[in-house]
Amino acid sequence: MKHSILSKYFKTFCSLSLLITLLSFAMGGCKKQKEVSPEFSVLRIYGAYHAYGPVIARFSDTEPFSYNFARDYNSQGEERRQNIHEDQVPFTLHVIPDTLPGHKPAFSMMLNLQKRASYTFIAGGPIASMDTMFFKDSPLPYFGVGDSACAIRFINFIQGGPVKIIQKGATDNVIAANLPYKGLVDFITIPVNRSIEYLTFEMRDAATDELLATWSKEVWPLVGSQQYLYRVYSVLLKGARGTTGYSEPEFAFSRLY
Incomplete structure (x- = not known):
């Protein structure tokens, strides 16, 4: 008798769990998904700071931001490449450790980009008063087999x-x-x-x-x-x-x- 009651409760629990799961999928399917364009632009980012210190970038003002998983743009002038699918993107730079009130960025701008195009962004100088440069790249040269x-x-x-x-x-x-x-x-x-x-x-x-x-x-x-x-x-x-x-x-x- 006891085994029968436990079996009944177990079946009821499984049925409720399945119902909740199906409802979750149904509700998720009703939400409008953000469309991502298959085309994108390329942003090449270079750090040229006068002192070593991590500077990280953010490409949204709405999505959750994690310092742990953000990319570091260092002082060595090395290229970091970012593919961007949107035409307009909020772009901010944050210095680590972040000492500005309210996680205020050290630099911010709105990127206006054209798909299938390449852009260069440079930030450098003293980190506390960084200077920047942003421009659209010229088409990359092409070489034939005979070109040394x-x-x-x-x-x-x-x-x-x-x-x-x-x-x-x-x-x-x-x-x-x-x-x-x-x-x-x-x-x-x-x-x-x-x-x-x-x-x-x-x-x-x-x-x-x-x-x-x-x-x-x-x-x-x-x-x-x-x-x-x-x-x-x-x-x-x-x-x-x-x-x-x-x-x-x-x-x-x-x-x-």
Whole structure:
């Protein structure tokens, strides 16, 4: 008798659980789902801060925000890529630890984007008074099989007077003679054939010719290993004159493809 009563209660409990589950699915199906476009734009984000400190981004002003799972945009000028399906997106940057009242962002803007387009956003300088730069990218260059070359663009994010960029070689090639702060040298073609052992660039003060930074890499480090041929790079000039460490002037290379 006792077993029969327990069995009856168990069946009743299972029936109620199934009913509740079905009702939940039915109610969920009635809610209007947010439509996500299959097309998207690409946002390339670079951090060029003068001190190391995590800065994280948020792409919504309504959805729950978790610091633990947010992406860190550091001071090294490395590219972080974000695919965005909306045409307009609230975009904010938050410094960690967050000491601003009410989780107020250190920077905020509304991104107006076009699908199938690529954009660049840079934030840098002192974290407490960061400066920013936002622009739509030019179409990425394409290389044929016979082209022994790569493409590189240079973005100057070093405050102060203009800089000069020189490609060193048997004959020096002046890429930019007077590139101002936030100035851009759009994609240029650089040969990377077997006659070139190293890619070497200098950054100098355009007025005084003071050497600010040097970057040099072997073009053909290993047989069959070519990291520059047919590739496209974005180079961020970052840092502050007369400093060392994280804020030292340097070239920050990021491969776009």
